[in-house]
Amino acid sequence: METKLKSTLEALEKTTEEYWNISRQTGNFMNMLIKIMDAKKVLELGTSNGYSALWLASALKETNGHLTTIEYWEKRQCLARKYIEDCGLSNYVTFLTGQAYDIIKNDLKDMYDLVFIDANKQEYLSFFEVVHPILKKGGVILADNITSHYKKVEPFVEAISNHSEYQVQLLDLPDGLLMAYKL
Numbered sequence: 001m002e003t004k005l006k007s008t009l010e011a012l013e014k015t016t017e018e019y020w021n022i023s024r025q026t027g028n029f030m031n032m033l034i035k036i037m038d039a040k041k042v043l044e045l046g047t048s049n050g051y052s053a054l055w056l057a058s059a060l061k062e063t064n065g066h067l068t069t070i071e072y073w074e075k076r077q078c079l080a081r082k083y084i085e086d087c088g089l090s091n092y093v094t095f096l097t098g099q100a101y102d103i104i105k106n107d108l109k110d111m112y113d114l115v116f117i118d119a120n121k122q123e124y125l126s127f128f129e130v131v132h133p134i135l136k137k138g139g140v141i142l143a144d145n146i147t148s149h150y151k152k153v154e155p156f157v158e159a160i161s162n163h164s165e166y167q168v169q170l171l172d173l174p175d176g177l178l179m180a181y182k183l
C-alpha cells in the first residue's frame with residue numbers, strides 16, 4: 001500500500017465514530033473483493049468523509065475501474081474529495097451530491113459490478129429497489145451494519161434473502177456485512 005494512502009487511512013481511523021466509517025477489516029475485504037472480481041464499475045451509497053471510498057478507489061486504481069459515490073451531506077463530501085485527492089485517486093472517483101435514491105433512479109444509467117450500501121439504514125429496502133436494475137448479472141451488493149442495526153435493515157435483509165435472483169451470505173465482519181451475488 002502506498003505511504004500516503006496508509007497514513008491517511010490510519011489518521012481517519014482516529015475519527016471513525018464521528019464519521020460512522022466502516023471497520024478497517026471491512027475496507028480491506030472490499031478492496032480485495034474488487035481485485036478478485038476485477039470489478040470496473042463500483043457504486044457507493046454514503047460517502048461520509050471518504051474512508052471507505054479510499055479502500056474502494058485504491059483497488060479500482062489497480063483494476064483500472066471507477067467509483068461513483070453518493071452523499072447528501074456536502075461538508076462531509078468535501079472532506080472526502082480532499083482525502084481522495086491527497087492520495088492521488090481523483091481520476092478514479094466521481095462524487096455525486098444529493099439523495100441516493102433519487103440520484104440512482106433518475107440519473108444513473110450505467111450498469112455496475114459492485115454496489116456498496118452504507119447510507120441511511122431505514123432506506124436500505126428502497127435503495128435495493130433502485131440498485132437491482134443497475135447491477136450486472138454476476139455483480140455483487142455489499143451492505144454494512146446488518147448486525148449492528150438489524151431492526152432497521154430487516155425489511156431489506158428479508159427481501160434480498162428471499163429474492164430468486166440473489167445468493168446471500170452475512171459475513172462475520174464488524175457490524176455485519178451482507179454480501180449478495182446476482183445470479
Ligand SMILES: C[S@@+](CC[C@H](N)C(=O)[O-])C[C@H]1O[C@@H](n2cnc3c(N)ncnc32)[C@H](O)[C@@H]1O
Pocket residue numbers: 019020021022045046047048049050051052053070071072073076098099100101118119120123
Ligand atoms: C455510515 S456513513 C458512511 C460511511 C462511509 N461509507 C465510510 O465508511 O467511510 C453514512 C453516510 O450516508 C449519508 N446518507 C445517509 N442517507 C443518505 C441518503 N439517503 N442519500 C445520500 N447520503 C445519505 C450520511 O450523511 C452519512 O455521511
